[in-house]
Amino acid sequence: MRGGLVASARLLPRPLVRWFLQRRAQLDINENMLGGKKVKIIFVLGGPGSGKGTQCSNIVEHFGFIHLSAGELLRAEINSGSENGTMIDTIIKEGKIVPSEITIKLLQEAIIKGGNDKYIIDGFPRNEENRAVFESVQLQTLVTYFQLLQINISPEFVLFFDCSEEEMERRLLGRNQGRSDDNIETIRKRFKVFVESSLPVIEYYESKGMVKKIDATKPAPEVFEDDGKRMKFTNGIT
Numbered sequence: 001m002r003g004g005l006v007a008s009a010r011l012l013p014r015p016l017v018r019w020f021l022q023r024r025a026q027l028d029i030n031e032n033m034l035g036g037k038k039v040k041i042i043f044v045l046g047g048p049g050s051g052k053g054t055q056c057s058n059i060v061e062h063f064g065f066i067h068l069s070a071g072e073l074l075r076a077e078i079n080s081g082s083e084n085g086t087m088i089d090t091i092i093k094e095g096k097i098v099p100s101e102i103t104i105k106l107l108q109e110a111i112i113k114g115g116n117d118k119y120i121i122d123g124f125p126r127n128e129e130n131r132a133v134f135e136s137v138q139l140q141t142l143v144t145y146f147q148l149l150q151i152n153i154s155p156e157f158v159l160f161f162d163c164s165e166e167e168m169e170r171r172l173l174g175r176n177q178g179r180s181d182d183n184i185e186t187i188r189k190r191f192k193v194f195v196e197s198s199l200p201v202i203e204y205y206e207s208k209g210m211v212k213k214i215d216a217t218k219p220a221p222e223v224f225e226d227d228g229k230r231m232k233f234t235n236g237i238t
């Protein structure tokens, strides 16, 4: 689409092209804007099996967010038969982290397709590189023929689902959803990757005062009771 846009721009009168470029520069100033609305993003982080997906469903139901699970997007990419599918499949079975550009492209496409202004992103960023690249890469979306928005996306805050490994392991072994990584070997590898690579991301956001810690060891309805209340009190995003 962008190639077509550049080709068409050559046929336009110069003052119009100048106006378009000025307009684009103005729009660049408004960070996090999608279709004129500020895009609000919450990251949901926590160990494997801490209940992120379960509670995100509640958040969607009660607060109208679009839920994007990075893991689900990657699994959909495998099932779509994409050229990266085999590589992603191998990485997931090893409990490792998929290269940032792949996951970020999938998330950006889903954000644009979603057309909403409130997203809850679950299971991402998985490491410091994921975080830095996601926050630095500009999301481009064509709002109208003359409005190409450049969006820098950063989260409003981060929900951290804190749960013991013992409880997470018990949940994952009982999940029974046919996931290739829900076996004891991969689960142990995922715990190690979480501690080594994902906890530093949570610590980074903590140092910026952006983390809301949730006690995720409790039964699911109780977690939502607390989580729900915290959500209502947080940044006015309801």
Ligand SMILES: Nc1ncnc2c1ncn2[C@@H]1O[C@H](COP(=O)(O)OP(=O)(O)OP(=O)(O)O)[C@@H](O)[C@H]1O
Pocket (backbone or CB within 6 Å): 046, 047, 048, 049, 050, 051, 052, 053, 054, 055, 071, 123, 171, 172, 174, 175, 176, 216, 217, 218, 219, 220, 221, 223
């Ligand atoms: N608070 C809870 N108490 C007991 N079981 C729970 C709780 N929350 C979720 N579960 C169950 O634990 C399993 C894992 O939950 P869920 O899929 O939501 O975790 P997750 O954090 O998204 O995991 P992953 O990172 O592997 O995707 C599911 O079978 C779910 O029903």
Ligand SMILES: O=c1ccn([C@@H]2O[C@H](COP(=O)(O)O)[C@@H](O)[C@H]2O)c(=O)[nH]1
Pocket (backbone or CB within 6 Å): 048, 069, 070, 071, 072, 074, 091, 092, 093, 095, 096, 097, 098, 099, 103, 122, 123, 124, 125, 126, 130, 181, 190
């Ligand atoms: O940003 C991401 C998210 C996920 N992965 C890989 O997918 C699996 C499963 O993710 P869940 O969030 O548990 O569904 C994870 O272990 C990683 O291998 C990723 O690489 N990057």
Ligand SMILES: [Mg+2]
Pocket (backbone or CB within 6 Å): 052, 053, 069, 071, 123
């Ligand atoms: Mg999940």
